[in-house]
Amino acid sequence: MALARSGKRHFLCAQKWLWLARFTRRVSLLEHGPLLLHQVGQGRNVGKHKCLLSSRLSREIPYRRKKKAEPTTLILDSQSVKNSATATEAVGFDGGKLIKGRKRFVLIDTTGATLATLVLPANAHDGQSALAWWAKLAHHPLLRQVKRVFIDGGFRGAFVEQMAKQYQIEVLVPQKVVRQVGKFCVHATRWVVERSISWLTNNRRLARCYERKISNEESFILLCNIRRIISKC
Numbered sequence: 001m002a003l004a005r006s007g008k009r010h011f012l013c014a015q016k017w018l019w020l021a022r023f024t025r026r027v028s029l030l031e032h033g034p035l036l037l038h039q040v041g042q043g044r045n046v047g048k049h050k051c052l053l054s055s056r057l058s059r060e061i062p063y064r065r066k067k068k069a070e071p072t073t074l075i076l077d078s079q080s081v082k083n084s085a086t087a088t089e090a091v092g093f094d095g096g097k098l099i100k101g102r103k104r105f106v107l108i109d110t111t112g113a114t115l116a117t118l119v120l121p122a123n124a125h126d127g128q129s130a131l132a133w134w135a136k137l138a139h140h141p142l143l144r145q146v147k148r149v150f151i152d153g154g155f156r157g158a159f160v161e162q163m164a165k166q167y168q169i170e171v172l173v174p175q176k177v178v179r180q181v182g183k184f185c186v187h188a189t190r191w192v193v194e195r196s197i198s199w200l201t202n203n204r205r206l207a208r209c210y211e212r213k214i215s216n217e218e219s220f221i222l223l224c225n226i227r228r229i230i231s232k233c
Helices: 002-006 033-042 052-060 126-137 158-166 190-201 214-232
Strands: 073-082 092-094 099-109 114-121 148-150 170-172 177-181 184-187
Touching: 073 126, 073 190, 099 126, 099 190, 099 214, 114 126, 114 214, 126 158, 158 170, 184 190, 190 214
Parallel strands: 073 148, 148 170
Antiparallel strands: 073 099, 092 099, 099 114, 177 184
């Protein structure tokens, strides 16, 4: 209480009073976890550190321990989300889905953990945006062993060709239908990313685009991923 009265309490400093502190030792992220959470608590724009905790925590999920630390197969997808009155920066209109708002790109591994995310206006082209995004992610240490990326039909074209030519990564569109209900089809492998997107939108803060800045929205997506992973530890 003394800290609260002094006005100097960092309510997201993990060392003393944050409940996440006891989990950070288990994932060897004591030096990075408080840094990310403290920055989010003060400005919610965590910059270059926003992927660090989320991606490293993804290695420590209990049901992932039998897998390699560095994934070889990833799944990429995008989701158009309606914006609210407070989300005024980087807003567009998705003519295909008839949604005004933003488009969220998520890159996950085969366990469903979100490794990276990108938020753009809803009118952003899937293939071109993903290609420019991958150019920034290509040197990330967690993605050094990637050999294969699963996508949906919206990413076909230049993205598939450039990924094979520049990065020697095979890009595939799953065709096998696991289950079909009416016109809705569940495709092999791709259902994992659909599940991850539903996990994200189950969080009230991500049900719509409420954040004024897209950097804040990206941070909240990764924080929701961190929260889900820690609950499994």
